[in-house]
Amino acid sequence: MTPAALADLVRAVAVDVLTSRDLDHAALPPTVVIERPRNPEHGDYATNLALQVAKKLGVPPRDLAGWLAEGIAGRDGVASAEIAGPGFINLRLAADAQGEIVRQVLAAGADYGRGDALTGTRINLEFVSANPTGPLHLGGTRWAAAGDALGRVLSAQGGEVVREYYFNDAGAQIDRFVRSLIASAKGEPPPEDGYAGAYLSDVAAAVLRAEPNALALPDAECRETFRRIGVGLMFDEIKRSLHEFGTDFDVYFHEDSLHSSGQVTEVVEALKEHGHLYEADGAWWLRSKEYGDDKDRVVVKSDGAPAYIAGDIAYFRDKRRRGFDLCIYMLGADHHGYIARLKAAAAALDDDPATVEVLIGQLVNLVSDGKPVRMSKRAGTVVTMDDLVDAVGVDAARYALIRSSVDATLDIDLDLWSRRSNDNPVFYVQYAHARLASLARNAEDLGVKVPDSASDVDLSLLTHQREGELIRTIGDFPKVVSTAAALREPHRVARYLEELASAYHKFYDACRILPQGDEEATPLTTARLALCAAARQLLANGLGLLGVTAPERM
Template sequence: MTPDQIAAEVRAAVLAAVADGELALDPALVPAEVTVERPRNADHGDYATNIALQLAKPAGTNPRAVAELVAARLRALDGVASVDIAGPGFLNITLDAASLGETARTVVVAGDQYGRIDRYAGMRFNVEFISANPTGPLHLGHTRWAAVGDAIARVLEAAGADAEREFYVNDRGVQMDKFGMSLEARALGTDVPEGGYQGAYVDDLAQQIVAADPGIVGLPADERMVAFREAGYALQLQQQKDTLDGFNTHFDVWYSERTLHSSGAVDRGFDKLREQGHMYEADGAVWLRTTDFDDDKDRVLVKADGELTYFASDTAYYLDKRARGFDVCIYLLGADHHGYVNRLRAVAACAGDDPDLNIEVLIGQLVKMYKGGEEVRLSKRAGNIITLEDLVEEVGVDAARYSLIRYPVDSPLTLDLDLLVQRSNDNPVFYVQYAHARISSVLRGAADLGIDWRAAEPDLSLLDHERETALLGAIGELPRIVGSAAELREPHRVARYLEELATSYHKFYDVCRVLPMSDAEVEPINVARLWLCGAARQTLANGLDMLGVSAPDRM
C-alpha cells in the first residue's frame, strides 16, 4: 500500500463517517488531497496524518473524537496492522509487512511512470527561464537557470501538467547593433567601438562570417554592419542552442523579441489593456496604471517621442503568452531583477488576470565557482565571464546540473569544482548515481545466477527487517515529493530526496543479503529482496530523470 493509497483510504474513512451521521461536517470541506507523511520516528508507525486536527473545528468537535472515528474505519482495512492516536489527534498508521511490501510490486509494475501524479492534469504552464542576447556565450547565471528551469518543467510534467519551456531571445535594440559593429571591427582589423563586445569568441565569429561570405567586407558601410550583425546573430544563436542541447536542456520555443513587435502582439496587448481601462496618456506619453495593483509607480509604455519602452515589450510578451493559452506563466529571473516582480504582477492584474494564479516570478541568486580554494573568475574564450561550457568542461553535464538544482534558487550558491569531480560519497551526484549503479550490479548478478525475479511471484510479506521497511517507506515517498516540488517550484526537493533514498538503500544492502551464497538454493527471501532492489533502482532512475541527470548502470 503506497502513501497515495493510504491518503485515499483516510479520505474515504472521513467521508464514510460523515455519510453515517457520526461526523457533522460538510463533505465539501474534506480536502481533495489528504496529507500522509512518514514519521521521523519509526516507533510512530509507517505513516501519519493530521486530518483530524484539520477537520475538528469545522465539525464542531475535538480532534481526538474525529481521530477515533477515522481510526476505527482504518483498522478494519486489509493490510493495516494498527492505527494509534497520538497527542492532540495525530493518526499513526502501521501496515502489515505484506501490505507495505506491495510498494515494491507497485513501483516495478509502474516502471518509468512511478512517481507521476495528476495534480496539474489539464493545466498549461509556460516556463521562461533564459532571456539572453544572442551576442555571446551563455554565462554562469544562465547556466543555473538552464538546469533549474528545465527541472521545474520536468517536475510539473511529472505532476500531470503540460509545461512548455521557452527561451526569450533579446534580438532587438542597441546591443545587437554593438554586436554587429564589434564583429565588423574585428573583421576589418579596426578597434572595437566603446561598449562593444570583447573576447576571443568575437574574433572566431568574425572569421567564420568572412570565410562563409568573403564579399561581406566590401559592402557599403551601412549595409556591412547589418550584414555582420545578422550573420553573427545566426551563428551565436545556434551556438547557444547547441550548448543547451548538450546540457540536456531542450527548449520548446525560442521566442524572438523582434517577432513580438513584427507580429502585432504589442498592438494586441495594448488593445487588451485599453479594454480593461488601465491605459492613459499624460505628458505626451502613454502609461499603464500599475499603481492600482501595488506597483510603486505607473509605468510608461510609449515615450513622448513615440518610442516603445522595454516595459512595453514585457507587457506585450505576458499578454501574448496568455493569448497562446497558458494558464500559468512562470518567469525565472536573475538576482538584479527584484523590481520586476511587482510590475509583472501588476501587468497581469491590469489585464484582468489573477496575479496569484496566472503569473509567478522567481528570483535566483548568484553562483560562484571555486577551484583549488580560489574563485574562478574568467572564461577561456569569453574573457570577462564564466560560461556554461566552462562549467561542463570542468565537471561534466550530470555533476553540473545536479549541483545547480540541489539548492533553493533564492540562496547564493558556491560550487567546489574539486568536489564535483570526485568519485566519492562526499560528491552528492556520485552518491546517488552510485546507488543506482550498485543496484544494477546486483540485478546483473541475479541474471548471471539464472534468477528471473520478475517472472517469479514474490512473497513480499518477507520484507519485514527494519532496513527493508525503511527502504520501502522511502521508495513510497516519491509521489509526495513530486507533488511538493511541483507545487512550490522547488526541484531541489527531488535531489535531497534521492540522497536520502540512496542512504536508505546502502543501509539495507549492508545488513540484508540479496543474492544467495554460492551453490545455495534461491530462497523466497532472495526473490523478495530482488523485487525491493528493482523498485529502489526504478525510483532512483525516475527521480534522476526529473532532474535531467543520467542513471548509469555502471560506474
C-alpha cells in the same frame, strides 16, 4: 499500501466515525495528511487529523484520536494505530500491505510517480532567454538545468508544457554587440560599453569569411551585415551548448517579430483605446500602480519609441492567443520588478494575473581550491556553461544546479563535484543505480531470476527494519513529484533521490540479498530482488526527471 491509499483509508474511517457519533464530517479536509515520523520507532506513518478538526467538532483531540485509531486498527493492511502526544495517530502497516508499494512500482515502471494534477493545462515555460551577445553564463546555465527539470516535472503531472526561448534580437545590447564585432574585425579594442572576450574575434572572423567585403560596405549596411550574421552565429553557438547540456526548446521566439509584425503597435493602441495608458511629459504610461505595481511604467517613450515593457505586454498577449493557460517566466536575480510588471500587464489586458508566474533565480558562483573562479578562458569576463561542463561533466553540472532552490545563491565547489566518491551527491545517487544494475547482473549469473513484476512474489517476507524504511521511501516518490510540480521546485526530486540512495545503501549493508556458496535461492531472495528492482526503477525515474543519466556501470 501507498501513503495516498492510506490517506484515503483514514479519511473513510473518519467519515464513518463522525457519522456514527452524529458529528459533521464536512469538517474533514479533502485530503488527509499522512507523514513519516522522523523516529521510526513511532510507527511507519502518522496523521494529525484529530488535532486538525477536533476544535471544529467541539471534542477533545485525544478523544477524537482514540475513536479514529480504534476504527483504523480494524482495517485490512493496518497492523496497529496508536495515540501519541496531544492527538497524533501513529500507524503501522502489515508487511504484505506495505509490500504493495513494490508491486505497484514494478507494474507501473517508468510511469510510477506520475500524476494528473495538471492534465488539460497548457503551460508556456520560458527560461534561459539569454541575449545572443556571448556564450551562456552561469546564470543562464542554472536556468537551463532547473528550467528543463521543471518542465519535466510539470509534464509528469499531466501538463502540456512548451519550452520557449525568448530570443532578444532587438535593442541596445545587440547594437553594442555589433559595434564590438566590427571593432574586433578591424583589429581595434572594443567600444567602452562593448563586449570583450576571445569569442568575439572568432565570430568576427566568421562574419568576414561569409561576407569578405563587409567592412567596406557603407556604415548602415556594414552594421546590418555584422548583426545578421554575427547574431545568428552566436545564437547557433548558444543552441549547440544547450543541446549538449541536455536542454532543448520547442519554440525559439524572436523579440524582433513582435515589432516587425505590428503586434507591439497593436497592443499599445488597444491599451490607449481602453484607457489603460495616459500621456505625460510626452510619453505614454501604463497605469500599472492600479494593478499592484509599485509605480506606473513608460510604455512609449517621449521620442515615440516603444519601451521594453511594450514588447513584454505584446509577448504575453501572444502567448495567451496561442492558447496557453499558464505562462511561467524564469528570470534572473535582477528581474524582481518584472513580477508585478507582468501581472499588471495581464490585468491591463483584462486578463487574469494568475495566468502569470515569475520565478527569480539567484546567482551562481564557482569555487576551486577554496577560491572563487571568476574568469573564462574564452569569454574573458564571465564563467560560461561550457566552462562548468568541461570542469565536472554534464550530469554533475545539471545535478549541482538543480539540487538547491533557485531562490538562493549557489556556490559550486568544482573539486567536490568532479570527485568520484560518495561526497559528490550525483555520484552517490548514480552509484546506487549502478550498484543495483550490478546486483541484477550477478543474480542472472547465479541463475536467479530478478522479478519484472511482483505478481507471484511473497512481499510479506519483507519485515526487516531496513526493508521497511526503503519501501516507505519508495512510496514517497509520487508525493515528492506532485509537490515539486505544485511549488515549481524540482530540487525536491534531487534531495529525495539522495534519501532513496541512502535508504538503499543501508538496506544493502543490513540485508543479504543473493545466496552464497551452495545456498539455494529462497522466497525471501525473490522478495528482496523485487524490492531492489523497485528501487532501481525509482532512481531511474527520478534521475530522468532531472535530465541526468542513470548509469548501469560506474
